Amino acid sequence: MDTISVAAARDPQTVGQRVKLQGWVRTRRDSKAGFSFVEINDGSCMANIQAICDADLANYESEVKKLSAGCSVTIAGEIKESGGKGQATEVHAESVTVHGWADPQEYPLQKKRHSFEKLREWAHLRPRTNTFGAVSRVRNCICNSIHQFFQEREFLYVHTPIITASDCEGAGEMFKVTTLDLEQPPRENGRVDYAQDFFDRPSYLTVSGQLEAEIYATALGKVYTFGPTFRAENSNTSRHLAEFWMIEPEMAFYELDDNMSLAEEFLKRIASDVLVKCGEDMEFFNQRIDDTVLATLEKIVDSEFVRLPYTEAVEVLEKSGKTFEYPVNWGTDLQSEHERYLTEEHFEGPVILFDYPKTIKPFYMKLNDDDRTVRAMDVLVPRVGEIIGGSQREDRLDVLEARMKEQELNPDDYWWYLDLRRFGTVPHSGFGLGLERVIQFATGMTNIRDVIPFPRTPGSAEF
Ligand code: ATP
Numbered sequence: 411m412d413t414i415s416v417a418a419a420r421d422p423q424t425v426g427q428r429v430k431l432q433g434w435v436r437t438r439r440d441s442k443a444g445f446s447f448v449e450i451n452d453g454s455c456m457a458n459i460q461a462i463c464d465a466d467l468a469n470y471e472s473e474v475k476k477l478s479a480g481c482s483v484t485i486a487g488e489i490k491e492s493g494g495k496g497q498a499t500e501v502h503a504e505s506v507t508v509h510g511w512a513d514p515q516e517y518p519l520q521k522k523r524h525s526f527e528k529l530r531e532w533a534h535l536r537p538r539t540n541t542f543g544a545v546s547r548v549r550n551c552i553c554n555s556i557h558q559f560f561q562e563r564e565f566l567y568v569h570t571p572i573i574t575a576s577d578c579e580g581a582g583e584m585f586k587v588t589t590l591d592l593e594q595p596p597r598e599n600g601r602v603d604y605a606q607d608f609f610d611r612p613s614y615l616t617v618s619g620q621l622e623a624e625i626y627a628t629a630l631g632k633v634y635t636f637g638p639t640f641r642a643e644n645s646n647t648s649r650h651l652a653e654f655w656m657i658e659p660e661m662a663f664y665e666l667d668d669n670m671s672l673a674e675e676f677l678k679r680i681a682s683d684v685l686v687k688c689g690e691d692m693e694f695f696n697q698r699i700d701d702t703v704l705a706t707l708e709k710i711v712d713s714e715f716v717r718l719p720y721t722e723a724v725e726v727l728e729k730s731g732k733t734f735e736y737p738v739n740w741g742t743d744l745q746s747e748h749e750r751y752l753t754e755e756h757f758e759g760p761v762i763l764f765d766y767p768k769t770i771k772p773f774y775m776k777l778n779d780d781d782r783t784v785r786a787m788d789v790l791v792p793r794v795g796e797i798i799g800g801s802q803r804e805d806r807l808d809v810l811e812a813r814m815k816e817q818e819l820n821p822d823d824y825w826w827y828l829d830l831r832r833f834g835t836v837p838h839s840g841f842g843l844g845l846e847r848v849i850q851f852a853t854g855m856t857n858i859r860d861v862i863p864f865p866r867t868p869g870s871a872e873f
């Protein structure tokens with residue numbers, strides 16, 4: 411007898427097959443006619459399968475009638491057509507094996523719905539709920555779609571280091587990595603002597619793989635990274651994690667317009683894959699979490715993204731008549747409230763802002779001829795705000811060195827990065843997409859802590 415998933419067993423094509431199903435009980439209902447309905451779920455899909463358990467099962471009184479939410483079982487039997495609502499099939503049990511009980515007095519996931527805050531305290535149990543099952547399946551679908559998108563376009567998947575001594579200037583606060591004794595670090599002239607540390611220098615958890623990705627792009631053409639990223643930002647927002655996953659494509663010979671087009675195609679592909687492959691889960695999000703998610707995803711697929719220079723965006727904001735918490739004027743970084751006004755209210759769809767003031771962007775972004783702006787771009791989407799940040803990189807050695815000095819960085823520390831401009835420099839561009847932001851966007855989940863299995867935020871790393 412083959413073991414099949416609940417998702418497979420719900421397909422009417424399996425009617426007539428004798429199979430094994432393995433999973434966790436969601437509910438048990440006893441009929442007066444002397445049999446029980448046991449619903450089981452195995453995570454393969456949102457829906458359960460119903461098992462009809464007759465009183466003549468050997469362990470009917472001793473075990474089946476004691477099953478409750480959370481118990482783990484193997485049910486063997488024949489798949490039959492079901493007359494029940496919302497299900498094409500059901501299984502008629504020939505045997506029920508109980509692997510583990512879940513005391514209903516103690517098991518927290520009973521009928522009562524718990525808040526997402528409460529469920530964060532039970533990160534070890536929350537994947538058993540409908541919402542977190544659905545989030546996990548959508549997350550998986552998006553990751554798959556990301557790899558496929560790049561692989562189909564001949565991008566090479568490269569692994570950049572998680573521990574690094576370079577700090578991708580401006581990307582965020584960094585976690586230090588050290589083996590020094592924190593109680594009594596070695597000192598030299600009163601300062602901690604990192605020459606005695608593991609790597610002979612201060613080192614950190616990466617905030618971005620971009621600088622290293624540039625090394626590979628300027629040798630192999632088109633590359634992407636997809637890995638964990640760390641930022642010690644002590645900002646308890648619903649859109650920031652201390653540990654998140656970032657996808658960073660980097661392309662030789664791409665200018666900013668090519669970069670924007672790639673970002674747009676990329677987001678469209680993710681949205682359409684989620685709509686096509688996660689239909690059942692997306693229905694759930696649309697009904698239970700946010701009734702705009704389906705429409706927003708469809709809009710991403712169908713509409714052209716607005717492309718707007720930063721300077722014009724500031725004008726739009728100034729003319730909006732809105733009072734923002736943070737005032738806007740040319741030269742200031744846009745806050746989430748400004749980004750959301752642009753994408754949610756003014757353009758009602760995705761917007762790519764570009765050509766930002768050089769003073770608010772890092773040294774590696776290509777300087778425009780106006781000498782005031784750089785070839786930066788941010789992609790903004792409704793509900794989330796910034797989902798992608800990227801740029802065309804400065805490929806001129808002299809300009810790059812000058813920009814570093816302007817930002818009080820020592821070019822000697824970046825000798826290898828400058829070598830890329832010294833030897834066979836090319837125009838090149840890239841961007842970073844936060845995986846969890848795109849999952850938030852797709853599912854409508856309001857807090858980023860609920861779209862990653864084990865969220866790392868200030869003060870929280872229990873699991
Ligand atoms: P923000 O302004 O939203 O804090 P950022 O400008 O610091 O983001 P970038 O350095 O441009 O972010 O990083 C690229 C992408 O990585 C962002 O567009 C976002 O999707 C994601 N990202 C950045 N910081 C975080 C974080 N702390 N948690 C989750 N995702 C993040």
Ligand code: MN
Nearest residue numbers: 788796798799
């Ligand atoms: Mn950014």
